[in-house]
Amino acid sequence: MGNTSKDKQSMPLVILLLVAALVATLGFWAADRWDTEPAYSNNASIGGTGGEHFQWKMITTWPKNFPGLGFAAENFSRSVEEMSNGRLTVHVYGAGEIVPALGVFEAVSEGIVDAGHGAAYYWKGKVPASVFFTAVPFGLTAQETNGWLHYGGGLELWQEAYAPYNLVPMAGGSTGVQMAGWFNKEINSIADLRGLKMRIPGLAGEVFAAAGGTAVTIPGGELYTSMQTGVIDAVEWVGPYNDKSLGFHQVAKYYYYPGWHEPGSILEFVFNKDSLEALPKDLQAIVRFASRAANQDMLDEYTARNNAALQSLVDEHGVQLRRLPDDVLLALWHGAQVVMQELVGADPMAAKVYASYSDFYKGVRNYHHISEQAYLNARDKVFGDEDF
Ligand code: CA
Numbered sequence: 001m002g003n004t005s006k007d008k009q010s011m012p013l014v015i016l017l018l019v020a021a022l023v024a025t026l027g028f029w030a031a032d033r034w035d036t037e038p039a040y041s042n043n044a045s046i047g048g049t050g051g052e053h054f055q056w057k058m059i060t061t062w063p064k065n066f067p068g069l070g071f072a073a074e075n076f077s078r079s080v081e082e083m084s085n086g087r088l089t090v091h092v093y094g095a096g097e098i099v100p101a102l103g104v105f106e107a108v109s110e111g112i113v114d115a116g117h118g119a120a121y122y123w124k125g126k127v128p129a130s131v132f133f134t135a136v137p138f139g140l141t142a143q144e145t146n147g148w149l150h151y152g153g154g155l156e157l158w159q160e161a162y163a164p165y166n167l168v169p170m171a172g173g174s175t176g177v178q179m180a181g182w183f184n185k186e187i188n189s190i191a192d193l194r195g196l197k198m199r200i201p202g203l204a205g206e207v208f209a210a211a212g213g214t215a216v217t218i219p220g221g222e223l224y225t226s227m228q229t230g231v232i233d234a235v236e237w238v239g240p241y242n243d244k245s246l247g248f249h250q251v252a253k254y255y256y257y258p259g260w261h262e263p264g265s266i267l268e269f270v271f272n273k274d275s276l277e278a279l280p281k282d283l284q285a286i287v288r289f290a291s292r293a294a295n296q297d298m299l300d301e302y303t304a305r306n307n308a309a310l311q312s313l314v315d316e317h318g319v320q321l322r323r324l325p326d327d328v329l330l331a332l333w334h335g336a337q338v339v340m341q342e343l344v345g346a347d348p349m350a351a352k353v354y355a356s357y358s359d360f361y362k363g364v365r366n367y368h369h370i371s372e373q374a375y376l377n378a379r380d381k382v383f384g385d386e387d388f
Contacts, residue, residue, distance in 0.1 A: 054279060056090045059108070061101040061118035063221045064094030068242040068302065072173040072267060072294045073117040079290035088283050090115065101219035105270065109165040114275035117172050120158070120268045121202035122217065128347040129161045131203045132357050133169065135178075135262040137336040139357070142174040142264035142299055143372070144364045149266070152360045157353045166273045170291040173267035173298030176306070178259030179243065180324055181236030182227070182252035187324060190331040198234035199223060203343065204261030207335040220246070227251040236261065240309035241302055249317040256322050260332055267298065 058077065062070040077090040093113075095101035104116040105123045120127075121134035133154070140148060148154040149171050158169045181200065187193065194212035205215030218226055226232045228251045235252070237243050239259070249255075269291045276284060313319040324332075344351040 052087060052280065054088045054283065056088065056114035056275065057093060057098070058090050058115040058117060059093045059095075059098050059104050059113050060116065061095055061104050061122060061219060064092070064097070066094070066220065067245040068175070068238060068298065068305075069173065069220070069267060070094070071301070072269075072298050075294040075297055076117070076172075076269065076290050079293055080286055083286045083290065084283055088279065088286065092117075095219060095221055101221065102217075105165070105167070108270050108272050109167050111166075111272050111274060114272050116270045118268060118270070119201075119265065120169065124202060127161050127165075127349075128343055129157075129350040129353045131343070132350075132353045133158045133161075133266060133268065135202060135204070135265040136340075136357065137204045137207055137261045138263065138333050140264055140361060140364065142176045142266070144360075144368070145264045145266050146171065146174065146295070147364060148357065148360045153356050154353075154360070157356055161349050161353065162270070163273075168271045168273050168276050170269045170271070170288065171266050171295040172269040172291060173295050174302075175238050175242075175262070175265045175267075176299055176302050177239075178236065178262040178265060179239050180256035180259050180261065181234055182243070182248045183234045183254045183256060184252050186254060186322065187256060187328060189325070190328050193328075196233045197231075198236070199226065199232050200234075200236050200261060202261070203336070203339055204236075206339045206342075207261070207332055210335045210339060211332065224248065224251065238265075239302060239306050240313055241305040244309045244313055249313050249319050254320045254322050255313065256324055258324070260324070260329055266295075269294075 058073055060066075060070065060073045062073075064070070065074065073092045077092050080088050080090050098113060099107045101118075102122055104118045105126065107113050108116040119134045120130040123130045133149075139145075145154070149158070155169075155171070162169050181198065183196075185192065190211055193208065195214075197214040197216065198208055199218045200208050200215045201217040205217065208215045216232060218232070220237060223232075223235050223237060224247055227235050227248065235248060236259070237246060237248070243249075243255075271287065276287065279287065310321075314321055340354070344354045
C-alpha cells in the first residue's frame with residue numbers, strides 16, 4: 001500500500017521536473033535566439049559585464065522634442081542605445097514631466113534621475129563659475145569653446161566645479177553665435193535698453209541690468225506667452241532656426257544681431273556621478289562619446305538650418321532685421337568687463353576658471369585674427385554685398 005501510494009505521489013513530481021527542464025531549455029533557447037533582455041537583465045554572471053543592462057532617466061530643461069536644443073538629449077539616447085546594443089537605455093523626459101525646467105541640476109545631483117540636459121549658466125546662483133561653460137559676453141565662439149573644453153583644460157575645471165554636487169558634466173551641444181534678441185522698439189543707443197524687462201540669462205543678464213534694464217531667466221517653453229502677455233518686453237533665445245519655431249515673430253517686430261551675449265553657447269549633459277560610475281568602463285566610454293557626438297551634431301544642425309529660417313522670417317513674416325549700433329556694443333562690452341571682475345572677485349572657483357578661459361582666449365583670438373577672421377573678412381571683401 002505504502003509503495004503504491006509513493007509511486008502515485010512520485011509521478012506528478014517527475015512530470016513537473018520534465019516540464020520545468022523543457023521550459024528552462026526553451027527559455028534559454030529563446031533568450032539566445034532573440035537576445036531578450038529580461039533573462040539577462042542586471043545579471044553579471046551570464047556573459048560577464050557584457051550581459052548587464054542599465055536603464056537611465058534623463059531630464060531636460062526643454063519641453064519634449066523641442067527643436068534644436070531639445071534634440072541633443074534624444075540624439076544622445078539613440079546613440080547610446082545603438083552603440084551599447086541596448087545594454088544602456090536612456091529615457092528622456094521633458095521639462096515638467098519629473099521636475100520643472102530649472103530643477104534639473106538638483107534632481108540629477110540628488111540622484112532622483114541619472115542624467116540631465118540643459119545649460120550650465122542656469123545654475124549661476126549655485127555655481128558662479130558655471131557661466132564660463134555656457135557663454136561669456138564677447139567671449140569664445142563655439143569652435144573656440146570646444147577647443148578650450150577638450151584641449152585647453154576647460155572640461156577638467158567644469159568637472160571640478162560640479163564635483164561638490166556629485167555631478168559629472170560634459171559638453172552637450174552648441175548653437176554657434178546667437179542673435180541679440182527680439183524687441184518691439186528700435187535700439188539706437190544704450191539708453192534705449194533702460195526700463196526694458198528682457199529674458200536674458202547668465203552674465204549677460206547682469207550686463208543688461210547694469211545698462212538699466214531688468215534681466216530675467218525664464219525657461220524656453222514659457223517665453224512666447226511671456227512676450228505675448230507683456231510679462232517681458234524683449235527676449236533672447238537662440239537664433240533663427242529655434243526662434244522661428246517658437247513664433248517670436250508673432251509677438252516682436254525687430255530682430256537684432258550680433259549675439260554679443262552668447263557668441264558660442266555650449267549646452268551641457270550632467271550625469272549623477274554614482275550612476276555614471278556604476279556603469280562598466282565600456283558603457284562609460286559610450287556615454288562620453290555619445291555626448292561628444294551630440295555636442296557636435298547640434299552645431300552642425302544650426303549651421304545647416306539657420307539661414308533658411310532667417311530668410312523665411314524676413315521675407316515671409318516681415319521681420320525687421322537690425323544690427324546693434326557699435327556704440328551700444330561698446331557700452332555693453334564695458335559693462336561686461338565690470339560684471340566679470342565682480343564675478344571673479346567674489347568666487348575663487350570662478351577666478352580659477354577665468355584665468356584658464358582668458359589665457360585661452362588671448363591665444364586663440366591671436367591666431368583666429370589671422371585665420372578664421374582674416375578668411376571671413378577676405379571672403380566678404382571679394383563678394384562685397386552682392387549676396388546679402
Ligand atoms: Ca540664448
